[in-house]
Amino acid sequence: MRSITTFDLQYAHRFLGFQGEAQYLHGHTGILTIEVEDTINTGVNMVYPCNEIQKVAWDVLKNFDHALILREDDPLLPAILAVYEKQGIKDGHKQNKMKGVAFKTELATAYPDSRLVVTKETMTVEGMIKIVYDLLKDKLNIAKLTFTSGVNAASQEYSSEGTKDRCPLCGIELDQNGVCPKCGYKK
Numbered sequence: 001m002r003s004i005t006t007f008d009l010q011y012a013h014r015f016l017g018f019q020g021e022a023q024y025l026h027g028h029t030g031i032l033t034i035e036v037e038d039t040i041n042t043g044v045n046m047v048y049p050c051n052e053i054q055k056v057a058w059d060v061l062k063n064f065d066h067a068l069i070l071r072e073d074d075p076l077l078p079a080i081l082a083v084y085e086k087q088g089i090k091d092g093h094k095q096n097k098m099k100g101v102a103f104k105t106e107l108a109t110a111y112p113d114s115r116l117v118v119t120k121e122t123m124t125v126e127g128m129i130k131i132v133y134d135l136l137k138d139k140l141n142i143a144k145l146t147f148t149s150g151v152n153a154a155s156q157e158y159s160s161e162g163t164k165d166r167c168p169l170c171g172i173e174l175d176q177n178g179v180c181p182k183c184g185y186k187k
Contacts, residue, residue: 001037001038001039001040001047002035002036002037002047002143002144003035003036003046003047003048003049003050003053004033004034004035004036004050005033005034005050005053005054005057006031006032006033006034007031007032007034007054007057007058007061008029008030008031008065009029009030009031009032009061009064009065010027010028010029010030010065010066011027011028011030011064011065011066011067011068011069012025012026012027012028012067012068012069013025013026013028013068013069013070013123014026014070014074014076015122015124016070016071016073016074016122017122018122025076028149028150029149030064030125030128030147030148030149031146031147031148031149032061032128032132032145032146032147033144033145033146033147033155034053034057034132034136034140034142034144034145035142035143035144035145035146036048036053036140036141036142036143037141037142037143037160038141038160038163038164038166039163041166041167041168041171042168043166043167043168043169043171044167044168044169044170044171046171047171048140048141048166048171048172048173049170049171049172052170052171052172052182053140056136056139056140057132057136057139057140058100059100059101060100060101060103060110060135060136061100061132062098062099062100063099063100063101063102063103063110063112063117064100064117064128065098066098066115067115067116067117068080068115068116068117069116069117069118069119069123070116070117070118070119070123071118071119071120071121071122071123072118072119072120077118080116081114081116084114089114090113090114091113091114092112092113092114096112096113096115098115099112099113100112103135105131105134105135106120106134107119107120107121107127107130107131107134108120108131119131124152124154125147125148125149125152125153125154126154128147128149129145129146129147129154129155129156132145132147133145133156133158137158141160141161141164142158142160143157143158143160144156144157144158145158165178165187167180167182167183167185168185169183169185170182170183170185174187
């Protein structure tokens with residue numbers, strides 16, 4: 001069975017080299033759906049609490065919310081950073097409270113202080129799914145990701161990694177010592 005949750009992400013990007021309107025800088029509301037698969041945990045009668053999926057995923061996903069996402073070879077990138085530097089916001093601002101955990105993977109790098117994600121490939125709906133899976137595959141038992149942005153949508157199903165040992169009191173995965181990181185339950 002699956003527990004399913006969604007995220008609304010507001011972001012700006014462009015398709016560098018694309019022959020159409022998307023080559024211009026523009027914004028979207030993206031909807032990311034994460035489906036986590038496992039057996040139903042008899043203690044709490046659910047696969048995985050959706051609010052816990054949101055907490056785990058939001059730590060990295062908030063890097064994409066109200067952010068600019070550009071490909072690493074985009075000539076706009078140095079210009080944007082120069083403007084941010086001139087404004088004094090490149091290294092953060094006291095009102096920037098939506099900062100996620102910085103990350104650097106093979107597919108993308110997040111610069112939370114600048115509200116910027118730099119990608120290896122053009123950030124399409126398919127590209128977003130690849131990035132999100134790469135970031136969360138070790139944290140959640142992801143069965144399917146779906147991302148819609150404007151009229152564009154993509155989804156990808158994954159083989160689940162079997163049953164995870166979960167807390168009978170709150171449903172989240174126990175750590176390697178059999179302890180619940182949320183409520184302290186010990187197996």
